[in-house]
Amino acid sequence: MASTMTTYRDAVRDCLIEEIERDENVFLIGEDIGRYQGTFKVTAGLFERFGGRRVIDTPITEPGFTGIATGAAMTGLRPIVEMMTMSFSILALDQIINHAAKVHYMTGGQAKVPMVIRGPGGAANQLSAQHSHSLEGWYAHCPGLKVVAPSTPACAKGLLRSAIRDDNPVIFTENPGLYSIKGEVPDDKDFTIPFGKARIAREGKDLTLVAYSRMVHVCLAAAEELSAEGIEAEVVDVRSLLPLDTETIFGSVKKTHRVVVVYEDWKSGGFGAEIAARIGEECFDDLDAPVGRVGGLNVPMPYTRNLELECIPNDKDVLAGVRKLG
């Protein structure tokens, strides 16, 4: 299958372009995504290319424009909402989880909300406490939503296309640290990756590392260091938190008997706890050690760089988590 070396940013952008061209019902809406090209430039050139009908700049009103997108979706349009950063989606949570996620159920199936909410989640670089949230765990707790967090350009494109073509509201979290990474991305304009299918990012027999989004790369780095010590870690890229591919996760754990779940979100109460709890329930007899977890520090994100770096898990923290298994 023909493919092209592409950045994560362009993989997302290309998919947006292809789907806008493919389906008249698809449009983009968000803050500074048009004339300003998007704060992270993911929508660069799209306003010029498709005009203000398909690429809509909004006032700074996350609850308002998320609700407007939801209402439009209820009539069959397919809005793609950009949150300038996922942190701001907190303001729209009521619209997202109480309206968009529930109306299909409350209507007994009459209404559908084919909407994607996308944007960078997690810490960037010194954006401080109010701009550095990882919210995918909260969303993955809400029935009615689907939640994906791709780690590579190819996954980003394949999962975004699935999200845009999905008839349910989908939370698509990118990560500021991933936009510039490169990878081969299939050219096929219908290339999709189904939800609920995890990816083995690295094969290994001694230990399993479970992660999603940018933490997959942190785990891969840690795996290389472990390999130097003769420990072969398997890295499972969850990709989709809701639905969650427990089959692949459990399969790896049953093979390696030791596992550490890694996530950037605050450790306590993060979605990694759910993954760990499920492994503990279903793989009890296969585990040679407790299910380990490595998460972000339980503090608001500090501004100054040295403290910020303390908060975000890195390869050394993953290694420490592995060592703790004993």
Add this chain to the structure above:
Amino acid sequence: MASTMTTYRDAVRDCLIEEIERDENVFLIGEDIGRYQGTFKVTAGLFERFGGRRVIDTPITEPGFTGIATGAAMTGLRPIVEMMTMSFSILALDQIINHAAKVHYMTGGQAKVPMVIRGPGGAANQLSAQHSHSLEGWYAHCPGLKVVAPSTPACAKGLLRSAIRDDNPVIFTENPGLYSIKGEVPDDKDFTIPFGKARIAREGKDLTLVAYSRMVHVCLAAAEELSAEGIEAEVVDVRSLLPLDTETIFGSVKKTHRVVVVYEDWKSGGFGAEIAARIGEECFDDLDAPVGRVGGLNVPMPYTRNLELECIPNDKDVLAGVRKLG
């Protein structure tokens, strides 16, 4: 210590009265809590008794009045915010987790937010999908907040007083199903229960049931049924989710070697997952069976009663969870 038989509702109400009288800085703010006496009548008579300066009716603006309370708290006042139902606090989440919970950190300790946010959390009776949320798990995920969920009148009074006198924002979740239960409550106007101390609601040697709020009573009922079969379950009433008293929880598990965590919130991603994950990590060698979980069904709350009852865990569901441990 002298005590009086009191309902959960009056325990909360009495504490509000005592603290309003004790501290000039304490005031109540919320929707229909004054002239209308509060939808669940927790503030009955307080407007007449203390007037509109101490008991404030607000417009329907959760973000606005929560922010106003937070700003007032930053000057040293001690607001007690009533959410008519905790479900509506979703609208104020940005104010709560991004402002109230973080300002102490962002100011490097300059600002304090001595505020309590209280109200009924969880399902009542056919209030449907938008009014039946259990949000304590989300709050317990946020550094800067403290989160308590008392199950008895005495706990409600002792923990609420601690919350009001605490210099940090505290989420105090009640439960619609608990307001009318009765129990002995100490008369002492300074009776407090410290945060981070779980309570052994029932002693047992064969199995541990971990729960909070109304689910403690569901577990106690299940424990009685188990007892009839000769299985003595210990019921740990967590009481405070953040800080969490893992010492007591682990202590019980190390004694019984089998545990089921029970919570009303959606099972997947609920705070029970965090509790289960911690037990799995710290009690690995003490467990004779996987850490079991019993949670609410992963669906928006349906209106009709028979389906609603399907969603909320009851004693039979707890028994089923216990049996699954094998």
Add this chain to the structure above:
Amino acid sequence: MAKQAAHKELSATPTEIEKYYRETLYIRHFEEKCNIAYRAGKAGGYLHVYIGMEPLVVGWINSIKKGYDYVITAYRDHGHALLLGSDPVAVMSEIMGRSGGMSRGKGGSMHLYDLEKGLFGGWGIVGGHTALAGGLAFAAKYRGEDRVTLCYLGDGAANAGVFFETLNMCGLWDLPIIFIIENNEFAMGTRLEYHAADTELWKRGEAFGIKSERIDGMDTLQAKKDAERIIDYVRKEGKPYVVEIMTYRFAGHGAADNDQALYRTPAEVEEHRKRDPLILLQDYIKRNNLMTEEKMEAIDSEIEEEIDRIYEAADASPFPEKDEVYDNVYTDMEPEKGH
């Protein structure tokens, strides 16, 4: 003379008048039946009736293109569904949580939806639906259709932040929507004066350059005329409109509101009763002798009996099957099952 005067006053044909009279009675009896059902334990949760506010639907929903235009409101939504032509048995069944309900019992009284008839809910979060309404109007404009969206909201909801955010975008983007503020003078137990800094809520539209006005909502015929005028403007101009309609809530906030003395006096209610929409209609009919007393009473009991039949039919509908609890969470998959 009288005839002439009558003729002058007459602003609708006798057939129309009879239609409005029947529809008003229909809603009135339906809502009374709902309250009875609630007290009988046949309906649960929160249930809010439209008694006294009928002209807001009789006047307005009769002025739109039913099934083409969009209608959305909060939880006080029975009248909207009935006038849009939803099957009344399905409406009552939903309120009673039965499988014959519009949402098979999953929504209940607060969450009535009939998308085919143009009813987009039925929402429980005060103010939250106003943004969705903006989205309905946005979609009509996006598709180049001349659909008008009617968004009903209460006086209390008119304080919610998301409403203002939506007003701004509707004004900014010229969306064809009418925000109907049902000013019934109370937000639950809180009187208008205690929740709104300026009690003239229509002004809130003006701040966004939106045509806005306040009108009376007790006189059905007047409501109809205003509705036609405003809907026509919005459809032609493709611009938003804010209309504050002065009405009154004769019932309690909801069926569970059992102490109205906390926020109003019987005298106040009596005063407003003088302009009860049903009474105004009856007076009008008599004044212009459009019907005999006998016929009016006959219609009344005819409708009352019809509502009884609807109730019986709804009550005969079974509750949903237990395993339906997992249906409709997603369009294409099931959630993780079990406790």
Add this chain to the structure above:
Amino acid sequence: MAKQAAHKELSATPTEIEKYYRETLYIRHFEEKCNIAYRAGKAGGYLHVYIGMEPLVVGWINSIKKGYDYVITAYRDHGHALLLGSDPVAVMSEIMGRSGGMSRGKGGSMHLYDLEKGLFGGWGIVGGHTALAGGLAFAAKYRGEDRVTLCYLGDGAANAGVFFETLNMCGLWDLPIIFIIENNEFAMGTRLEYHAADTELWKRGEAFGIKSERIDGMDTLQAKKDAERIIDYVRKEGKPYVVEIMTYRFAGHGAADNDQALYRTPAEVEEHRKRDPLILLQDYIKRNNLMTEEKMEAIDSEIEEEIDRIYEAADASPFPEKDEVYDNVYTDMEPEKGH
């Protein structure tokens, strides 16, 4: 003649004028230094300067009771801290993330706080702080104090729902607060016309019965006069006020905004430069020959050097210790530690 004209025009004493001139220069040079620090990698994250908007703090903060009245704003907050009397080295240190910072490096440029001086932030969620501001004013009234709260917000923030919710409660409860809408014509890359249905933002206060007006924000002396008048009114009447101040953002949105061509032309900026507050002040001083060219330049370089010293002092401050990461999460306990 010229003298008299000058005298007529003169609305502040020479000492005052010199003070404003020095403060304007101080902020101007401080902000330029911040941009330099940012480009040098000495400051990170988002950093937003006040260049061109100085009269909004020089005119207003000099008109309040410093340390008694409350001031709160968003992330464009350096000027507010400096004029309230915060230690400039602590301000610069915070911007550079050092332990000498007001928040020991935990807040950064967007989150400056100095509660003792009456500065309550420094907030990053657009519009979010307006509700907190209402709370500050609420507290003053609750305690029966005559403190006034100044709440600054941008034109873009004036669209946020929580702002309207707060306006309503401030009007409803007569809270002593002034909402200063810094209308610099842009919300990041979005021009006023593209984000506000009615670009006269002051009208948004009127809908809530709040005294509201729009004034010029480039002429420092005019700003001072308006500030005195309005602050005096609010302190005496104990009522809220909305003032929309027309200003202009000469710098990019933030230090990271490197392509202003996306939303404005150099010509537009040049046009506004004619009314650059610093230039207006300089012209005024010359016109009324209050200082010699030499003195003006001397002051300029004196301040520039002072800013350099401040920068050096801040740069000498160490970064916080690693374990401080756990401090200040709670007043009385530590969070769960470790990864």
